[in-house]
Amino acid sequence: MKPLIAGNWKMNGTAASGREFDLMTSGYDADLQARCDLLVCPPATLLGAFRMRAGGTGVRLGGQDCHVKPCGAHTGDISAEMLRDAGAEFVIVGHSERRSDHGESDPVVKAKAMAARRAGLVAVLCIGETAEERRGGRTLAVIVDQLEGSLPDEATPETLVVAYEPVWAIGSGLTPTVDDVAEVHDLIRGKLVDRYGAAIGDRIRILYGGSVKPSNAAELLAVENVDGALVGGASLTAADFLAIAAAAPRG
Numbered sequence: 001m002k003p004l005i006a007g008n009w010k011m012n013g014t015a016a017s018g019r020e021f022d023l024m025t026s027g028y029d030a031d032l033q034a035r036c037d038l039l040v041c042p043p044a045t046l047l048g049a050f051r052m053r054a055g056g057t058g059v060r061l062g063g064q065d066c067h068v069k070p071c072g073a074h075t076g077d078i079s080a081e082m083l084r085d086a087g088a089e090f091v092i093v094g095h096s097e098r099r100s101d102h103g104e105s106d107p108v109v110k111a112k113a114m115a116a117r118r119a120g121l122v123a124v125l126c127i128g129e130t131a132e133e134r135r136g137g138r139t140l141a142v143i144v145d146q147l148e149g150s151l152p153d154e155a156t157p158e159t160l161v162v163a164y165e166p167v168w169a170i171g172s173g174l175t176p177t178v179d180d181v182a183e184v185h186d187l188i189r190g191k192l193v194d195r196y197g198a199a200i201g202d203r204i205r206i207l208y209g210g211s212v213k214p215s216n217a218a219e220l221l222a223v224e225n226v227d228g229a230l231v232g233g234a235s236l237t238a239a240d241f242l243a244i245a246a247a248a249p250r251g
């Protein structure tokens with residue numbers, strides 16, 4: 001499976017960030033293109049400009065959240081259809097910061113994943129346990145609950161990506177051991193196969209996210225059933241983001 005290296009810029013980036021994005025598109029050369037798919041999810045304010053800049057470079061764009069409805073009286077929200085119109089091909093749903101900052105529950109995340117599909121976007125559905133849940137030995141149970149509650153009713157590898165992001169690893173510099181990552185990714189793979197059948201479940205990409213850096217990317221990306229990375233802080237600079245992409249194993 002070709003790895004997907006995805007950058008989540010979160011609430012960072014202004015018009016001036018176009019220069020950094022240009023460094024990413026120009027650095028995504030034939031070698032990197034053969035190695036991995038590259039996705040940047042900037043704030044929605046920058047999608048239109050980045051679409052123009054991305055041109056034919058192959059760098060894909062995504063949103064960071066979407067509303068469940070296509071349009072209507074929802075001040076401040078953005079629909080999946082609007083993201084697609086602005087140049088997105090992907091949208092992150094259920095990020096832990098959305099779950100904690102905006103109280104998004106599994107059913108809401110599921111509705112967002114289904115809205116993404118309706119609009120023709122690939123949903124990057126995030127799940128992950130908190131530090132307290134891991135300390136309490138509840139990691140696997142939490143992951144199963146989140147998957148059962150938030151996976152869309154129908155999916156294909158072309159409409160769904162799952163991202164395992166332990167909440168305690170996000171922005172902390174901490175990462176799980178490779179054995180812990182493997183355990184959770186194996187569990188997710190099994191659940192995807194149960195849910196959608198092997199022909200689909202075996203081909204849905206499962207990303208790891210949480211403090212991915214150039215220094216640990218090769219080790220994390222080499223883990224079985226890790227089909228790419230969802231990168232926060234290190235996706236803001238082209239040098240780091242491209243170094244992570246270059247660590248993806250050759251397919």
Ligand SMILES: O=C(CO)COP(=O)(O)O
Pocket residue numbers: 008095165169170171172173209210211212230231232233234
């Ligand atoms: O939340 C993340 C990506 O969605 C991970 O963020 P960091 O890479 O900054 O830990």
